Amino acid sequence: MKADWSTFWPKVLDATGETVYMVLITLALSTVGGLAVGLTLYATRKGGVLPSRFVHAVLGTLINIIRPVPFIIAIVALAPVTRGVVGTMIGTNAAIFPMTVVATFGVARIVESNLLAVEPGVIEAARSMGAGPLRILLTVLVPEALGPLVLGLTFMLVALIDFSAVAGTVGGGGVGNLAMTYGYLRFDTSVMVVTVLVLIALVQSAQLLGNLVSRKVLRR
Amino acid sequence: MTAAVELRDVAKEFPGGARAVDGVSLSVEAGTVFGVVGHSGAGKSTLLRLVNGLEEPTSGSVLLDGQDISALGERRLRPLRREIGMIFQQFNLFRSRTVLGNVLYPLRLAGMGRAAARARAEETLEFVGLAGHGGRYPEQLSGGQRQRVGIARALATRPKVLLCDEATSALDPQTTGEVLALLGRVNRELGVTILLITHEMEVVRTLCDRVAVMEDGKVVESGEVYEVFARPRHATTAAFVRSERHSEPDAPLMERLRSRHPGRLVTLPVTDGSPALEGLSELLQLHGVDFALVHGGVGEVRGRPLGSVTLELRGRPAAVEAVVAGLRVPGLAEAGAR
Numbered sequence: 001m002k003a004d005w006s007t008f009w010p011k012v013l014d015a016t017g018e019t020v021y022m023v024l025i026t027l028a029l030s031t032v033g034g035l036a037v038g039l040t041l042y043a044t045r046k047g048g049v050l051p052s053r054f055v056h057a058v059l060g061t062l063i064n065i066i067r068p069v070p071f072i073i074a075i076v077a078l079a080p081v082t083r084g085v086v087g088t089m090i091g092t093n094a095a096i097f098p099m100t101v102v103a104t105f106g107v108a109r110i111v112e113s114n115l116l117a118v119e120p121g122v123i124e125a126a127r128s129m130g131a132g133p134l135r136i137l138l139t140v141l142v143p144e145a146l147g148p149l150v151l152g153l154t155f156m157l158v159a160l161i162d163f164s165a166v167a168g169t170v171g172g173g174g175v176g177n178l179a180m181t182y183g184y185l186r187f188d189t190s191v192m193v194v195t196v197l198v199l200i201a202l203v204q205s206a207q208l209l210g211n212l213v214s215r216k217v218l219r220r
Numbered sequence: 221m222t223a224a225v226e227l228r229d230v231a232k233e234f235p236g237g238a239r240a241v242d243g244v245s246l247s248v249e250a251g252t253v254f255g256v257v258g259h260s261g262a263g264k265s266t267l268l269r270l271v272n273g274l275e276e277p278t279s280g281s282v283l284l285d286g287q288d289i290s291a292l293g294e295r296r297l298r299p300l301r302r303e304i305g306m307i308f309q310q311f312n313l314f315r316s317r318t319v320l321g322n323v324l325y326p327l328r329l330a331g332m333g334r335a336a337a338r339a340r341a342e343e344t345l346e347f348v349g350l351a352g353h354g355g356r357y358p359e360q361l362s363g364g365q366r367q368r369v370g371i372a373r374a375l376a377t378r379p380k381v382l383l384c385d386e387a388t389s390a391l392d393p394q395t396t397g398e399v400l401a402l403l404g405r406v407n408r409e410l411g412v413t414i415l416l417i418t419h420e421m422e423v424v425r426t427l428c429d430r431v432a433v434m435e436d437g438k439v440v441e442s443g444e445v446y447e448v449f450a451r452p453r454h455a456t457t458a459a460f461v462r463s464e465r466h467s468e469p470d471a472p473l474m475e476r477l478r479s480r481h482p483g484r485l486v487t488l489p490v491t492d493g494s495p496a497l498e499g500l501s502e503l504l505q506l507h508g509v510d511f512a513l514v515h516g517g518v519g520e521v522r523g524r525p526l527g528s529v530t531l532e533l534r535g536r537p538a539a540v541e542a543v544v545a546g547l548r549v550p551g552l553a554e555a556g557a558r
């Protein structure tokens with residue numbers, strides 16, 4: 001059975017909307033969470049502004065456990081927690097939870113490595129002016145690292161579009177779900193082509209937007 | 221009168237055993253410029269960082285205006301650091317902020333209101349010759365301009381002391397001159413005490429009142445700049461001031477001079493304690509000896525002459541000997557014929 005295109009286009013539109021919604025909410029949540037975890041990770045490292053071997057080790061280990069797990073496995077493994085937090089295991093909101101968990105730790109690593117790349121001399125200058133650790137983190141390190149951070153977040157945004165499609169195939173809604181239910185299960189090549197094109201368009205716009213913003217921040 | 225900065229037997233040992241600063245005592249009078257020279261790794265930067273508490277001394281004490289800061293702890297050091305400006309070899313400007321934003325940073329940090337901070341920042345930028353550049357970003361400036369921003373940022377909060385870590389080492393000679401002239405104004409017009417470290421004697425010659433020479437974490441020689449330049453006592457000091465003394469010829473050069481000039485060669489140091497050239501002409505006339513200037517020159521260090529000249533003496537051997545002997549009279553005592 002082939003899709004009836006007159007009723008199918010609205011479905012594509014809805015699914016695209018769902019994907020954008022999932023991805024943007026997840027990006028917002030994981031940026032906030034990832035910044036917090038990444039800043040903590042940076043600050044607590046040896047020789048950092050607020051060294052704490054314990055906190056650093058716990059966070060580092062957590063990230064190293066979560067990051068290598070394939071996303072499809074993470075969804076399934078987190079499912080009981082998802083049900084506890086969101087109340088359901090299917091649908092768009094249920095997909096956002098595991099996506100946020102995984103993305104938060106990804107963003108945390110991006111934040112940490114970009115903060116580490118900030119020249120120590122600038123931190124030294126701020127210290128010589130009498131700035132304290134928290135102020136240095138927020139008014140020196142984050143602004144100085146903002147350009148590469150935006151590029152890192154763009155990378156995460158593109159990964160999230162990928163994640164959302166994966167989540168879609170296991171009941172998460174969005175373009176992935178559409179591709180699965182219509183394109184794959186009903187062997188409809190035209191649907192498949194449309195969903196792939198939609199995903200490509202989404203990734204392209206995400207990358208374009210990221211480049212634009214980072215260029216604005218880096219002024220080049 | 222208490223010194224603006226005083227170090228008393230200060231040592232700094234890093235974990236791993238490196239003794240970067242090893243028993244240094246020095247005293248910087250308020251309103252003066254004090255230079256510390258030394259080769260790479262001598263411990264100069266560490267010494268400077270001890271002064272504003274970026275490093276805590278392993279032993280000994282650091283006094284600012286008579287107040288011992290060595291055991292204050294980070295939290296109580298912070299307000300004190302606002303009274304000590306610091307500039308760096310690599311400028312260390314905030315790339316994410318404009319020139320004005322860089323200068324505003326320490327002012328806002330000190331709790332100054334927005335309008336007052338802006339007025340002060342613009343005033344400081346004008347002092348360093350960057351009025352009208354406030355809206356630009358550091359990467360749009362030349363090295364010399366960047367260091368001026370660094371100086372403006374360090375001076376914004378009106379510190380009494382300015383620490384300079386190789387402030388001109390990344391600049392070309394012309395720009396170095398401009399920045400040194402600015403630092404001179406900072407000292408004279410604003411009365412800021414300057415403690416600077418460098419490996420360029422040029423900086424010491426043009427700017428400093430006193431100088432200390434560091435090697436392996438220790439101060440091996442210190443004193444008034446002219447005295448150290450004119451009469452270095454330590455081998456390291458002698459090596460540093462050599463170029464500033466207008467090239468006393470070294471052995472290979474002496475060989476070449478000898479091959480070109482058959483007469484007797486003598487090298488006379490010129491300092492303000494040895495009126496060599498005036499006494500010389502009488503001596504030459506007396507003995508009927510002629511001379512040619514074959515090498516050397518005389519410059520000025522802090523307004524006093526310093527240099528050396530190498531002469532070829534021509535005449536009857538006995539007469540030349542008499543002149544050489546005459547050069548050994550007091551006042552020309554160290555003139556030593558070679």
Ligand SMILES: Nc1ncnc2c1ncn2[C@@H]1O[C@H](COP(=O)(O)OP(=O)(O)OP(=O)(O)O)[C@@H](O)[C@H]1O
Pocket residue numbers: 234235236238239240258259260261262263264265266267419
């Ligand atoms: N944080 C640190 N940990 C361990 N060793 C250090 C540290 N900082 C400096 N050192 C060591 O202390 C010694 C003195 O270093 P310092 O930077 O003070 O020298 P410097 O005279 O400023 O040299 P340069 O002219 O190259 O800047 C060096 O051997 C250096 O390796």
Ligand SMILES: [Mg+2]
Pocket residue numbers: 264265266
């Ligand atoms: Mg150094």
